[in-house]
Amino acid sequence: MSSGTRPPTFADKRSSGVAATASAASSRPRMAMPDAGGSFTQNQSSSQQQQHQHPPKTSTNTSSRYHAEAHKRSTSGNPRSTSRSVEERRTEKVQVTTRETLMTRTRSPERRGATGERSSRADERLKQRPVADPRSRDVRQEAPPQDKPAPPPWEPEATLLPHTTAPLASRISIPPLASSAPPALQPKSLHDLSLEAQEAVIIEDLLFVFMGYEGQYIRFAKGYNPFEERDRLAGPTWRILPGLDPSLQDLTQSMLRMATHYTALETFVDVQSREEFGSVNHALCASIRKLLQEYLVMVAQLETQFLTDDSFTLHVLNIHVLPTSHMLLQLYALAHELLKRNALLDDETDESSDSADDFDHILEQLREGGELVPGNMTGKKICKGGVVLGLITKRLESMSGDPAARALLTTLLRDASRPYMAMLNEWLHHGGINDPHSEFLIKEQRSIRRERLEQDYTDEYWERRYTIRDHDVPPQLEGVKDKVLLAGKYLNVVRECGGVDVSLQVKHVPISFDDSRFLDNVNNAYAHANESLMQLLLTTHALPARLQSLKHYFFLDPSDYFSYFLELGTSELRKPVKAVNTGKLQSLLDLVLRQPGSIVSLDPFKEDVKVEMNEITLTKSLQRVVNITGIEQGEALQPLSSNQPVENDKNANGFTSLQLDYAVPFPVSLVVSRKTVWRYQALFRYLLSLRYLESQLSTTWQTHNSGFVWGHRSSSRHLEIWKRRVWTLRARMLVFVQQLLYFCTAEVIEPNWQSLMARVRETERKQNLAANGGQDEPPPAPGTSTPGGPFRPGLSRTVDELMQDHVDFLDTCLKECMLTNSKLLRIHSKLMQTCTIFATYTNWLSRELEKADPDLSGINKPPNMTEDQWRHFQTIRTSSSSSQKSSADANANTSFDGGGASIGGSGDARIAELFDVIRKWEINFSRHLQILLDALNHYAATETVVLLSLCARLSTANQGSEYDAGPTRAEEDVAAGIA
Numbered sequence: 003m004s005s006g007t008r009p010p011t012f013a014d015k016r017s018s019g020v021a022a023t024a025s026a027a028s029s030r031p032r033m034a035m036p037d038a039g040g041s042f043t044q045n046q047s048s049s050q051q052q053q054h055q056h057p058p059k060t061s062t063n064t065s066s067r068y069h070a071e072a073h074k075r076s077t078s079g080n081p082r083s084t085s086r087s088v089e090e091r092r093t094e095k096v097q098v099t100t101r102e103t104l105m106t107r108t109r110s111p112e113r114r115g116a117t118g119e120r121s122s123r124a125d126e127r128l129k130q131r132p133v134a135d136p137r138s139r140d141v142r143q144e145a146p147p148q149d150k151p152a153p154p155p156w157e158p159e160a161t162l163l164p165h166t167t168a169p170l171a172s173r174i175s176i177p178p179l180a181s182s183a184p185p186a187l188q189p190k191s192l193h194d195l196s197l198e199a200q201e202a203v204i205i206e207d208l209l210f211v212f213m214g215y216e217g218q219y220i221r222f223a224k225g226y227n228p229f230e231e232r233d234r235l236a237g238p239t240w241r242i243l244p245g246l247d248p249s250l251q252d253l254t255q256s257m258l259r260m261a262t263h264y265t266a267l268e269t270f271v272d273v274q275s276r277e278e279f280g281s282v283n284h285a286l287c288a289s290i291r292k293l294l295q296e297y298l299v300m301v302a303q304l305e306t307q308f309l310t311d312d313s314f315t316l317h318v319l320n321i322h323v324l325p326t327s328h329m330l331l332q333l334y335a336l337a338h339e340l341l342k343r344n345a346l347l348d349d350e351t352d353e354s355s356d357s358a359d360d361f362d363h364i365l366e367q368l369r370e371g372g373e374l375v376p377g378n379m380t381g382k383k384i385c386k387g388g389v390v391l392g393l394i395t396k397r398l399e400s401m402s403g404d405p406a407a408r409a410l411l412t413t414l415l416r417d418a419s420r421p422y423m424a425m426l427n428e429w430l431h432h433g434g435i436n437d438p439h440s441e442f443l444i445k446e447q448r449s450i451r452r453e454r455l456e457q458d459y460t461d462e463y464w465e466r467r468y469t470i471r472d473h474d475v476p477p478q479l480e481g482v483k484d485k486v487l488l489a490g491k492y493l494n495v496v497r498e499c500g501g502v503d504v505s506l507q508v509k510h511v512p513i514s515f516d517d518s519r520f521l522d523n524v525n526n527a528y529a530h531a532n533e534s535l536m537q538l539l540l541t542t543h544a545l546p547a548r549l550q551s552l553k554h555y556f557f558l559d560p561s562d563y564f565s566y567f568l569e570l571g572t573s574e575l576r577k578p579v580k581a582v583n584t585g586k587l588q589s590l591l592d593l594v595l596r597q598p599g600s601i602v603s604l605d606p607f608k609e610d611v612k613v614e615m616n617e618i619t620l621t622k623s624l625q626r627v628v629n630i631t632g633i634e635q636g637e638a639l640q641p642l643s644s645n646q647p648v649e650n651d652k653n654a655n656g657f658t659s660l661q662l663d664y665a666v667p668f669p670v671s672l673v674v675s676r677k678t679v680w681r682y683q684a685l686f687r688y689l690l691s692l693r694y695l696e697s698q699l700s701t702t703w704q705t706h707n708s709g710f711v712w713g714h715r716s717s718s719r720h721l722e723i724w725k726r727r728v729w730t731l732r733a734r735m736l737v738f739v740q741q742l743l744y745f746c747t748a749e750v751i752e753p754n755w756q757s758l759m760a761r762v763r764e765t766e767r768k769q770n771l772a773a774n775g776g777q778d779e780p781p782p783a784p785g786t787s788t789p790g791g792p793f794r795p796g797l798s799r800t801v802d803e804l805m806q807d808h809v810d811f812l813d814t815c816l817k818e819c820m821l822t823n824s825k826l827l828r829i830h831s832k833l834m835q836t837c838t839i840f841a842t843y844t845n846w847l848s849r850e851l852e853k854a855d856p857d858l859s860g861i862n863k864p865p866n867m868t869e870d871q872w873r874h875f876q877t878i879r880t881s882s883s884s885s886q887k888s889s890a891d892a893n894a895n896t897s898f899d900g901g902g903a904s905i906g907g908s909g910d911a912r913i914a915e916l917f918d919v920i921r922k923w924e925i926n927f928s929r930h931l932q933i934l935l936d937a938l939n940h941y942a943a944t945e946t947v948v949l950l951s952l953c954a955r956l957s958t959a960n961q962g963s964e965y966d967a968g969p970t971r972a973e974e975d976v977a978a979g980i981a
Contacts, residue, residue: 156187160174160177162175163175166272166276167277168272168276169275170291171271171273171276172272176228176229177216179222179228180217180221180222181221189203189218191243192243192244192245192246193244193245194245197250200250201315201316204219204220204250205314205315205316205319207219207220208220208261209304209305209308211261212260212261212264212301212323213298213301214261214268219246220241220242220243220254220258221243222240223239223240223241224241225239226238231269231273232347234265234269235269235346235347236266237263237265237266237334238261238262238265239262240258240261240262242255250316253316253317253320256320257323257327259331260323260326260327262334263327263333263334264297264330266334266338267290267294267337268294270287270290270340270341271287271294274286274337275287275288277439278384278439279344279384279386279439280384280387280390280439280440282386282387282388282391282418282419282421283340283390283418285417285419285421286390286414286417286418288417289417289418290333290414293329297326297330300322300323304322304323325406328406328407329406329410332401332410333410335397336394336397336414339393339397340390343389344384344385386439386441387440387443387474388441388443388471388474388476388479390418391422391476391477392475394411394414394415395415395478396477397411398412415514416516419514420513420514422441422442423512423514423515424513425442426442426486429486429489430486430490430523430528431527432508433492433493433495433496433502435468441474442471442474443470443474443476443479444469444471444486444487445468446467446468447466447467447468447469450463451463463672463675464672467491468487468490468491469487479524482525485524485525486524488528488801488802489524489528489530489531490531492531492532492534492535492801493527493530493531493534493535495535495538496535498668499538499669501534501538502534511523532800533769535669535801536765536799536800536804539669539673539801539804540769541769543667545762546759546762546763546766547606547607548666548670549674549759549762551605551608551610552664554602554605555602555664555686556662556664556683556685557689557747557751558686558689558690558693560600560602561693562600563594563595563597563601563602564594566594567590567591567594570590570593571586571587574590576655576657578653578655579615579617579655579656580617582615582655582656584613584614587660588612588613591611596608610665612662612664612665613660613662613663614661614662614663615659615660615661616659617654617659619654619659620658620688620691621831623684624827625824628822628827657690657694658691658694660690661686662683662686663679664679664682672805673804673808674808677809678808678809678812681809681812681813681815681816682812684821685751685815685816688819689743692739692742692743695739695837695838698841699732699735699837700736701841701844702732702840702844703736705844705848706732706844709848711851711852712725712848718854721851721854724851724913724916724920727920728920731920731924731927732840734927734959734960735837735927737958737959738837738931738959739837741952741958742952745951745955746819749951749952750815750819750948751815751819754811754814754818755811757811758811761804762807764799765799765804768799817946826937826938826941829930829933829934829937830934832930833930833931833934836923836926836927850912851916853912854913854916928960931959931960932960934956935953935956935960938952939953
C-alpha cells in the first residue's frame with residue numbers, strides 16, 4: 003500500500019495509505035454488500051485520494067522479507083513475522099512524488115503558467131538530490147560488491163495528464179509496468195517460499211490488484227497495454243508468476259475478475275463523464291463513482307484486517323469480496339453494453355447513426371457560424387439520454403429475479419434519470435427545452451421561427467419545430483410520448499404569448515421514474531397546457547369569429563359585396579394578369595367592405611383581407627399538388643405535362659388569376675396556417691371561376707334575348723333551327739354551371755361548415771363551463787394532485803383535435819368539390835374550357851348569323867320587318883361594323899373549326915358551316931359531360947357517395963343529346979376520357 007501516517011491504534015505497525023484511510027472504520031472487520039440505495043456506511047473521506055496518490059510499485063524485495071524461518075503458522079494458518087523489523091519491512095513502500103507536483107495539481111489553469119518555471123527548477127534540484135535506497139537493511143547488506151558497477155537507479159515519476167472534458171477524470175499518469183523494473187528489484191521466486199509465505203504475499207498483492215495496480219507476483223498479462231484506452235475499458239487480464247500453490251492459485255484467479263471489473267469501471271467513469279456523452283451519462287457515472295469509492299473503503303478495511311487479524315486468510319478474503327464482486331460484475335456488464343453502443347470496444351455493433359439528427363446538427367452548426375471540421379462531427383451516434391435509461395430499464399427487467407442486482411440497478415436508474423426528469427418537468431410546466439447535449443426525447447429546430455409563419459405553406463412551425471426522437475424515448479415515456487410532445491408545444495405557444503411565468507418554480511413534482519406521481523404529473527401538465535392554449539385561442543383571440551370571417555371572404559357567403567366588387571373592377575380584371583393594377587383592386591375592395599348595409603362591414607377582421615394575383619391557373623396548380631402529394635392511391639409522382647388541357651398562363655386575365663389572401667396573427671396562425679389558407683384560396687378560386695362563367699353565360703343569354711339579330715325571325719327555316727340549337731346548348735351549359743355551383747355551396751361547403759362550427763361551439767361551451775366552475779372542472783395546477791384522483795383530460799377536446807377538425811373540413815370540401823382527383827380535374831377543365839369558348843364567341847356568332855341571314859345581309863328591307871325595325875337594325879349594323887375586328891375576337895382561343903374566322907361562300911354554304919361549328923361544340927360538350935357523369939358514378943360508388951347527388955343534377959344537362967343513352971353509344975370515347 004502507499005505510505006501514509008500511522009493511526010494511533012496501530013502504533014506497533016507501519017500502515018500504508020489505504021490503511022490510514024480506513025482507520026476510523028477498523029472496528030468493522032467484515033465488508034458487507036451495499037444496501038438498496040447502493041451505499042456503505044463507512045467513512046469515505048480519503049478513498050479517492052488513495053486512488054490518485056498511490057505510487058508506482060517500486061523496489062520491494064520480498065526475498066528478504068519472507069524467509070522461511072521469519073514466518074510462523076498461527077492457528078488459522080496465517081503467517082506472521084517473528085520480529086517487528088520484518089513486519090515493518092513487509093509494508094514499507096516508496097512514494098515517488100514531489101511537493102511541486104501536488105501543488106501543480108491543485109492550482110488553477112491560469113496560475114500554472116506562472117509557476118511553470120519555478121516547478122522546473124524545483125524538479126532539477128530534486129533530481130540532483132541523492133535518492134535514499136528504498137530497500138530494507140537486509141537488502142542493502144546483500145548489495146553487490148564494490149568492484150562491480152552499481153546499476154542505475156530506477157526512478158519512475160508521476161506526472162499530470164492533460165485536461166479532458168470530464169472534470170473528475172483521473173489526471174495521474176499510469177505507473178510503469180512491473181516487467182520493466184530492473185532485475186535487482188524483481189521479487190524472489192514463489193518456488194522458494196513456503197505455503198504460509200506464498201499466502202501472505204498473494205494477499206498483499208491482491209490488495210494492490212484490487213485497486214488496479216500490479217503486485218509483486220500478480221501482474222498484467224502480456225497482451226494488455228494500460229496506455230491504450232480501449233484496453234483499459236475492456237479491463238486488464240492478470241497473470242500470476244509461476245510457483246504458486248494450486249489451491250491458492252484457484253482462489254486468486256476467482257478474485258482477479260473483480261480487479262478487472264474495477265479497473266474497467268474506473269476508466270469507464272472517466273470516459274463516459276466527458277461532455278459529449280450528456281447529463282444522463284454524467285449522472286450515471288457519478289452514481290458508479292460513489293459505489294467505487296465505497297469499494298475502496300472496503301479494500302482499506304480488508305487491509306486493516308490483514309495487518310491486525312491473525313486469522314485472516316485467502317479464504318476469508320474471498321468470502322468478504324463475494325458480494326462486492328457480484329456488484330462490480332453487474333456494473334461491468336452494464337458499462338460493457340454502453341461501450342458497445344458507443345463503438346468504444348472492438349465488438350462494436352453495426353447500429354447506424356440517426357442521419358436526420360446528424361444533418362440537423364450540421365445545419366445548426368453552420369447557422370451558428372461553426373465549421374465542419376472532424377472534431378465537430380461524429381461518425382457514430384452517441385448512446386445518451388433516453389437510450390441509456392432504456393438500457394438500464396431493460397437490464398433491470400431481465401435481472402428482476404436477483405434481489406441484489408435489482409437493488410443496484412434501481413439505484414442507478416434513479417440517479418441517472420434525475421437530469422432527464424429535470425428536462426421533462428421544464429418542458430411539461432414551462433414549455434422550454436434545456437437540452438445542451440441533444441438527449442431529450444423532444445427535438446427542437448431552432449432555425450424554424452414564428453416570424454416565418456407568413457411564408458410557411460407546409461405547417462413547418464407546428465409540425466417540425468418540435469418533434470419526437472423516436473429512437474431515444476425511454477420505455478417509461480413510450481406510452482405518453484405524444485402527450486409529452488403536445489403539452490410542451492401548447493405551453494410553448496402560451497409562453498410566447500406571455501401566458502406562462504418562466505421564473506416560477508414548479509414544486510412537488512416527481513424527480514425519478516419510480517415515483518408514483520410520474521404519470522399523474524404528465525397527464526395533469528398535458529391537461530393544463532391544453533386548457534391554457536384553448537382559452538387563449540377561443541376567448542382571447544376569438545377563433546370562432548375568425549373562422550366566420552374566413553367564410554365570408556373565401557366562400558362568398560354572403561356574396562353581395564363581392565358582386566359589387568366585380569362590377570366595379572371589371573375594367574381592371576379584364577386586362578391580362580401582368581397588366582392588372584393590384585393596388586387599385588385593393589382600394590376597390592376596401593371601399594366595398596366598408597359599404598354600409600353589408601354584413602362584412604361589421605367584420606372586425608376586414609383589414610386582414612388582401613387582393614393578389616396568381617399567374618398560375620387553378621387547374622394547373624391543383625394538378626401539381628395532386629401529382630406531388632399522391633392523393634390518389636396508386637398515382638405516380640410525375641411532372642405536369644405540357645399537353646394537358648389547362649389554360650395557358652400567358653392568356654390568364656384578372657378574373658382567372660384573382661385570389662384573396664388573409665393575414666392571421668399568432669397564435670391563431672397555428673390553426674389558420676398558410677397551409678389551410680392555401681386550401682381556402684383553392685376553394686375560392688374554384689367558386690369564383692364558376693361564378694364568372696355563370697356571369698358570362700348569363701351575358702350570352704341576355705345577348706340572345708335582346709339582340710336584334712337573334713330576335714329577328716328569319717325567313718330561312720335552317721337558320722331558325724340553328725339558332726334553337728345554339729340556345730339549347732347555351733341553356734345546357736348554364737344548367738351545368740349553376741348545378742355545379744349549387745352543389746359545391748349548398749351540398750358540400752355549408753353542411754361541412756355547420757359540422758365544424760358545431761364542434762367548435764361544443765369545445766367553447768366546455769371551455770366556458772370549466773372557467774365558470776361548471777360541471778366540467780378545470781384541470782389542477784401543474785405538479786399538484788386532485789383529491790378524487792388524477793385529472794382525466796378526455797373530458798374536453800384538445801387543440802390538436804380542433805386543428806385537425808379544421809383541416810379535415812377543408813380537405814373534405816376539396817375532395818367533394820372534385821379538386822383532389824386528377825381525372826375529374828381534367829374532365830372538368832375541358833367542360834369549363836368549352837363553356838368559356840362558347841361564351842367568348844357569342845359576338846362572333848352574332849356577326850356570322852347576320853351575314854348568313856338573307857333578310858339581314860342585303861341592303862333592302864325584308865318583307866317581314868317594319869320600317870322602324872329596319873331603321874333600328876341599320877343603326878346597330880353601322881355602329882358595330884367598326885368593332886368587327888376587335889382584339890377579343892382576334893385573340894380568342896380557336897379550339898374548334900370555324901371559330902374566330904369569317905365564314906365565306908354563299909348563303910347556303912355559310913349556314914352549312916354554322917351548323918358544322920355548332921355540331922362540334924355540341925359533341926364536345928356532350929361527350930365530356932357524359933364522361934364526367936360516368937366518372938362521378940364510379941367515384942361515388944368507390945370513394946365519395948355525395949357525388950351521386952351531383953351526378954343526378956348534371957344528368958339533366960345531357961338529356962336529348964346523342965350521349966343521353968349512356969356510354970353504350972360512345973363507349974370508346976368515354977373509356978378513353980376516364981383513362
